[in-house]
Amino acid sequence: xxxxxxxxxxxxxxxxxxxxxxxxxxxxxxxxxxxxxxxxxxxxxxxxxxxxxxxxxxxxxxxxxxxxxxxxxxxxxxxxxxxxxxxxxxxxxxxxxxxxxxxxxxxxxxxxxxxxxxxxxxxxxxxxxxxxxxxxxxxxxxxxxxxxxxxxxxxxxxxxxxxxxxxxxxxxxxxxxxxxxxxxxxxxxxxxxxxxxxxxxxxxxxxxxxxxxxxxxxxxxxxxxxxxxxxxxxxxxxxxxxxxxxxxxxxxxxxxxxxxxxxxxxxxxxxxxxxxxxxxxxxxxxxxxxxxxxxxxxxxxxxxxxxxxxxxxxxxxxxxxxxxxxxx
Amino acid sequence: xxxxxxxxxxxxxxxxxxxxxxxxxxxxxxxxxxxxxxxxxxxxxxxxxxxxxxxxxxxxxxxxxxxxxxxxxxxxxxxxxxxxxxxxxxxxxxxxxxxxxxxxxxxxxxxxxxxxxxxxxxxxxxxxxxxxxxxxxxxxxxxxxxxxxxxxxxxxxxxxxxxxxxxxxxxxxxxxxxxxxxxxxxxxxxxxxxxxxxxxxxxxxxxxxxxxxxxxxxxxxxxxxxxxxxxxxxxxxxxxxxxxxxxxxxxxxxxxxxxxxxxxxxxxxxxxxxxxxxxxxxxxxxxxxxxxxxxxxxxxxxxxxxxxxxxxxxxxxxxxxxxxxxxxxxxxxxxxxxxxxxxxxxxxxxxxxxxxxxxxxxxxxxxxxxxxxxxxxxxxxxxxxxxxxxxxxxxxxxxxxxxxxxxxxxxxxxxxxxxxxxxxxxxxxxxxxxxxxxxxxxxxxxxxxxxxxxxxxxxxxxxxxxxxxxxxxxxxxxxxxxxxxxxxxxxxxxxxxxxxxxxxxxxxxxxxxxxxxxxxxxxxxxxxxxxxxxxxxxxxxxxxxxxxxxxxxxxxxxxxxxxxxxxxxxxxxxxxxxxxxxxxxxxxxxxxxxxxxxxxxxxxxxxxxxxxxxxxxx
Numbered sequence: 001x002x003x004x005x006x007x008x009x010x011x012x013x014x015x016x017x018x019x020x021x022x023x024x025x026x027x028x029x030x031x032x033x034x035x036x037x038x039x040x041x042x043x044x045x046x047x048x049x050x051x052x053x054x055x056x057x058x059x060x061x062x063x064x065x066x067x068x069x070x071x072x073x074x075x076x077x078x079x080x081x082x083x084x085x086x087x088x089x090x091x092x093x094x095x096x097x098x099x100x101x102x103x104x105x106x107x108x109x110x111x112x113x114x115x116x117x118x119x120x121x122x123x124x125x126x127x128x129x130x131x132x133x134x135x136x137x138x139x140x141x142x143x144x145x146x147x148x149x150x151x152x153x154x155x156x157x158x159x160x161x162x163x164x165x166x167x168x169x170x171x172x173x174x175x176x177x178x179x180x181x182x183x184x185x186x187x188x189x190x191x192x193x194x195x196x197x198x199x200x201x202x203x204x205x206x207x208x209x210x211x212x213x214x215x216x217x218x219x220x221x222x223x224x225x226x227x228x229x230x231x232x233x234x235x236x237x238x239x240x241x242x243x244x245x246x247x248x249x250x251x252x253x254x255x256x257x258x259x260x261x262x263x264x265x266x267x268x269x270x271x272x273x274x275x276x277x278x279x280x281x282x283x284x285x286x287x288x289x290x291x292x293x294x295x296x297x298x299x300x301x302x303x304x305x306x307x308x309x310x311x312x313x314x315x316x317x318x319x320x321x322x323x324x325x326x327x328x
Numbered sequence: 329x330x331x332x333x334x335x336x337x338x339x340x341x342x343x344x345x346x347x348x349x350x351x352x353x354x355x356x357x358x359x360x361x362x363x364x365x366x367x368x369x370x371x372x373x374x375x376x377x378x379x380x381x382x383x384x385x386x387x388x389x390x391x392x393x394x395x396x397x398x399x400x401x402x403x404x405x406x407x408x409x410x411x412x413x414x415x416x417x418x419x420x421x422x423x424x425x426x427x428x429x430x431x432x433x434x435x436x437x438x439x440x441x442x443x444x445x446x447x448x449x450x451x452x453x454x455x456x457x458x459x460x461x462x463x464x465x466x467x468x469x470x471x472x473x474x475x476x477x478x479x480x481x482x483x484x485x486x487x488x489x490x491x492x493x494x495x496x497x498x499x500x501x502x503x504x505x506x507x508x509x510x511x512x513x514x515x516x517x518x519x520x521x522x523x524x525x526x527x528x529x530x531x532x533x534x535x536x537x538x539x540x541x542x543x544x545x546x547x548x549x550x551x552x553x554x555x556x557x558x559x560x561x562x563x564x565x566x567x568x569x570x571x572x573x574x575x576x577x578x579x580x581x582x583x584x585x586x587x588x589x590x591x592x593x594x595x596x597x598x599x600x601x602x603x604x605x606x607x608x609x610x611x612x613x614x615x616x617x618x619x620x621x622x623x624x625x626x627x628x629x630x631x632x633x634x635x636x637x638x639x640x641x642x643x644x645x646x647x648x649x650x651x652x653x654x655x656x657x658x659x660x661x662x663x664x665x666x667x668x669x670x671x672x673x674x675x676x677x678x679x680x681x682x683x684x685x686x687x688x689x690x691x692x693x694x695x696x697x698x699x700x701x702x703x704x705x706x707x708x709x710x711x712x713x714x715x716x717x718x719x720x721x722x723x724x725x726x727x728x729x730x731x732x733x734x735x736x737x738x739x740x741x742x743x744x745x746x747x748x749x750x751x752x753x754x755x756x757x758x759x760x761x762x763x764x765x766x767x768x769x770x771x772x773x774x775x776x777x778x779x780x781x782x783x784x785x786x787x788x789x790x791x792x793x794x795x796x797x798x799x800x801x802x803x804x805x806x807x808x809x810x811x812x813x814x815x816x817x818x819x820x821x822x823x824x825x826x827x828x829x830x831x832x833x834x835x836x837x838x839x840x841x842x843x844x845x846x847x848x849x850x851x852x853x854x855x856x857x858x859x860x861x862x863x864x865x866x867x868x869x870x871x872x873x874x875x876x877x878x879x880x881x882x883x884x885x886x887x888x889x890x891x892x893x894x895x896x897x898x899x900x901x902x903x904x905x906x907x908x909x910x911x912x913x914x915x916x917x918x919x920x921x922x923x924x925x926x927x928x929x930x931x932x933x934x935x936x937x938x939x940x941x942x943x944x945x946x
Binding site: 126127128130131135217219220221246248249254256257258259260261262263264265267268269270271277280281283284285287288 | 356357358359360361362363364365366367368369370
């Protein structure tokens with residue numbers, strides 16, 4: 001006899017209360033014990049995510065049947081091509097009407113559908129941990145949402161945290177029931193340390209080929225990121241970049257004579273923060289964004305900036321759709 | 329504007345310090361950020377990171393410099409010198425004599441002098457000492473204080489005009505006494521019109537003197553004298569009217585007898601000229617008053633009062649075998665009537681009778697000395713009560729005490745006496761005239777239980793004393809000492825003490841002032857049964873005074889005396905007969921109005937503005 005637990009989904013998930021708005025902000029999220037709650041993923045949000053998918057720009061070359069068009073011929077209903085019959089071919093795919101007209105045996109080939117692996121690379125460095133509410137938690141919540149999106153789309157999903165090295169990983173996993181394991185891993189990645197892009201480069205081949213989503217603040221010279229992009233390309237991954245920034249980074253509220261200390265390198269910068277300095281700061285931020293976007297474009301990657309202070313539902317169902325990181 | 333603390337200008341270095349702080353790298357508070365990637369791009373940061381930076385135009389810097397400037401200015405204690413403060417010791421003489429009541433300055437000279445003195449008091453420094461002296465006929469210290477202005481202001485508030493003439497010499501003596509040992513730090517300021525009693529030669533005082541002349545005009549005509557004299561058909565009031573001004577005066581002299589207008593004369597007085605006017609005095613009139621109209625700047629001398637009624641007669645009983653010299657000498661006083669009788673006719677009851685004001689025993693001593701009537705014994709026989717012994721040759725007569733008023737104008741140098749009673753063992757009284765043989769003249773004042781008395785030891789018949797002019801003068805002096813006139817001479821000067829002798833048996837003596845109020849001068853008690861000579865010193869009010877003597881055995885007697893302010897010039901004197909040390913009396917340290925609170929207030933406002941600007945900008 002089966003019973004339905006109001007707090008448990010059919011997939012065995014324990015999301016946060018559905019009547020509470022999902023938000024990445026710590027003051028509105030009420031963390032619970034379940035991995036979904038710890039990431040701020042509510043049942044409403046997960047239901048909405050089930051209607052979405054992560055698009056890919058090219059045919060995949062997976063190993064397991066899935067929903068994505070594969071570069072191999074398969075058994076879907078979509079006719080893909082014809083070829084001459086060869087002994088041993090499945091005679092159920094012979095085109096009899098063509099044989100009647102042409103007197104030659106021609107095989108009908110159908111498009112294949114395979115899955116892909118969504119590799120979620122989450123930056124856990126000190127700069128991301130600087131603001132738990134508007135950087136660290138939103139980044140992991142976005143990764144959790146994408147992981148669920150992948151699993152709900154019959155894709156595989158894997159996640160890894162990195163800073164100076166890979167601090168943890170989970171997957172690849174398949175099927176929605178595996179989502180809590182990924183969420184738990186995402187929630188448990190330790191934070192801190194400097195960002196080591198080289199560690200990411202080294203770890204890329206360790207995950208299956210698929211779609212790589214790097215979630216970070218990307219507070220580095222774009223040229224430092226180039227090896228990451230190149231490694232992803234070499235690995236045959238599609239690349240998506242999600243840049244999570246806190247409001248303090250987008251709109252600094254500091255003022256006066258300050259010595260600013262970098263949270264990772266401990267390097268300091270003396271500044272006199274006034275109107276002019278803030279204007280220069282915003283100019284530098286925008287320039288950095290443009291350079292990062294250009295670099296991403298050159299590698300066929302998608303860059304999606306995210307304001308970490310926005311509600312998670314707005315980020316996932318709004319910003320990600322607009323940026324084509326997800327599609328309906 | 330002066331700076332009270334110029335050394336505080338060193339605080340001006342704080343301005344340089346503020347500018348230097350702007351040159352120097354600012355001390356910054358540390359703030360951790362996720363990354364300094366974008367901050368490193370800030371151009372201004374690179375400038376701020378330099379140890380020295382080029383100073384940039386800044387509202388904050390301007391406001392801070394302005395605020396610091398005003399703080400420094402406040403520390404400098406800028407002040408405006410508003411007046412000169414008095415330090416050390418200041419003696420202020422304020423003339424309150426009669427002429428200071430002249431109204432040529434508004435409201436009158438004394439009020440102006442008091443106002444000037446009040447301003448001087450207000451300038452008194454915190455530890456300065458000031459002594460105020462009123463310079464009337466009898467100068468007196470009215471207030472002295474060290475730093476307490478209220479005491480001095482109260483003294484000025486209660487200063488009243490007097491009717492007499494200022495005694496400059498005595499006022500200066502008071503000033504010197506007030507200066508005490510600190511003459512070097514003393515200054516003297518005299519507020520006066522310069523009309524004072526005559527000073528023979530300039531008085532020198534050991535400190536600087538400033539004479540502040542009060543008054544501008546002396547246009548004044550007044551009655552200089554008024555007397556009632558016998559005329560061919562009764563008494564005549566004779567008044568002398570003098571024009572002290574520089575303009576012709578057209579006046580009317582009105583004569584009142586007992587407040588009733590009885591006559592008037594028009595007078596045209598050329599400058600500095602006088603004229604006598606006379607009016608018949610109606611029979612029975614007690615007083616006469618002459619007034620000049622219209623009034624001028626000095627109304628005090630435009631009214632004169634005189635007594636027309638004859639004064640009460642003092643009866644003197646001479647008990648003598650017969651001495652014409654003595655009788656004539658006693659009769660020289662105009663207010664006496666001398667009655668003679670022989671020693672055999674003497675009745676002991678006469679010693680306490682109120683019929684006589686003075687008893688004179690010549691060569692005779694009654695068995696009992698008079699108990700209440702003053703007496704004079706001349707040439708007494710040996711008598712135990714008087715302490716008189718047998719006759720001796722006294723030798724040259726000498727004053728026992730210099731400047732004894734009884735011996736005023738009495739020349740004893742050529743007086744020879746062959747015989748005098750031996751008074752060497754007498755304790756009768758104080759010695760007035762002495763000789764080689766002992767005391768010759770002794771007097772004793774009235775006491776509560778005994779009348780005044782005197783003993784002249786010289787036997788007049790054995791002396792040329794009666795032939796000398798000194799004799800009637802001495803006898804008159806003794807007569808006046810023992811039995812002063814009930815009413816003194818009618819023309820009293822303001823401030824002059826008046827001696828009143830109510831006579832034997834008087835129980836109550838009251839004086840009625842011209843203003844109408846009464847003062848009990850003497851009242852008989854068990855302890856003071858005999859009035860003796862009474863001194864009334866309240867003659868500061870010009871006009872007619874009435875003296876009422878109540879004697880139980882007879883009806884009360886009223887007598888009068890007048891106090892007149894004699895007409896005089898009221899032209900302010902340009903200088904005083906005072907010579908001080910060099911230098912001005914008044915220049916002293918300044919009284920400053922501090923401006924530092926304003927500076928501090930402006931600095932505070934600037935700091936608040938700087939705070940607002942700082943928070944607006946950042």
